[in-house]
Amino acid sequence: MTETPDEALGGETQTTTHFGFRTVAEGDKAGMVHGVFTRVASRYDVMNDLMSGGVHRLWKDAMMDWLAPRPHQRLLDVAGGTGDIAFRFLRRAPDAQATVLDMTEQMLIQGRQRAEAEQMADRLTWVTGDAMALPFADSSFDVYTISFGIRNVTRIEAALQEAQRVLRPGGRIMVLEFSQIPNAALQWAYDRYSFNVIPVMGQIVANDRDSYQYLVESIRKFPDQETFAGMIRQAGFGQVRYRNLSMGIAALHSGWKI
Incomplete structure (x- = not known):
């Protein structure tokens, strides 16, 4: 900025x-990002599988392993789209409740349909909203997650401050996001794949090359692991740690509201 x-x-x-x-x-x-996700909503889950070869499912499972959901917790999943993270959380945490917030109504519609099909609708709330101005009271949630969404937020610092505000003392934030591979040669090879294959795939599968060109570019603009960990600490979180996934193609960041 x-x-x-x-x-x-x-x-x-x-x-x-x-x-x-x-x-x-x-x-x-925000309006431009909203346009991207409105256009890709109907093919979003299919494209995630194709772009990552299904590996994004393993990353999300790793997120749940580290998060270790517990019974009766309240989860806020920001930029939660079609509900992938919320569904995983609820399967592991009996009697837990999840709120999925996303700025794109079309993504939430896809999620509601999945929730009904998987008989989880009574444990889920779907809210259209902005990560930088969450429509919830202070200290409302036990867990805050955001998966492949924070790089699309206009002011990342504001979103992290909002996460800190709505979490209860002792609450936890966990972020899953594309990151930077520490090996220059592997990063070069991954960039060639990202820029040359993914936009073409988006054109073929979703009839939308431009949106996937933006998504690839947004990954390269996102801070590296150490820089982002520092941003989480600056927002007031303690015990901030991160774990690389698939050699750093993605990373998990964890912090606690002390």
Whole structure:
């Protein structure tokens, strides 16, 4: 996020951010991200399987292993889309409740349909909302998760502060996100796959090359593991740790509200 002179406004500054590799006005990004996920909603789960060869399922299971859901907990899954994380959490935690929040109504519609099919509708709440301004009271949840969503937030720091606010003392945040491979040669090879294959796959499967081009670019703009861990600490969390998955293609970050 930067501020640049805007001569048309007499030297005033305009706050900007990135949308993939493009620089855009900060106020425009949320709408642009909303457009991306509205367009891909119906094919989102299929594309996740194709892009990762199904490995994203193993990453999400690893997230649950580290999280260790417990009975009666209240989960808030932000950018929860079609409910993948919430379903996994509820299967492992008897009598737990989950709230899935997403800015894109079309993603939540897909999730509600899955919940009804899997007979979990009575344990789930679906909310349209913004990660930077959560519509919940302070200290409302035991666990906060966000999976492959925080890199799309306009101001990541604001989202982390909101996570800290809505968690109860002793509550836990866990973030699953694409990250940076510490080996330069492997990162180069992964970049070639990402930029040359995934947008083409998006065109063929979802008839939308541009959205998947943005998603690939957004991964490269996201901070590395150590930098992001520092952002979580800066938001007030303690005992911040991370674990690389698949050599660092993705990473899990964990922290506690002390």
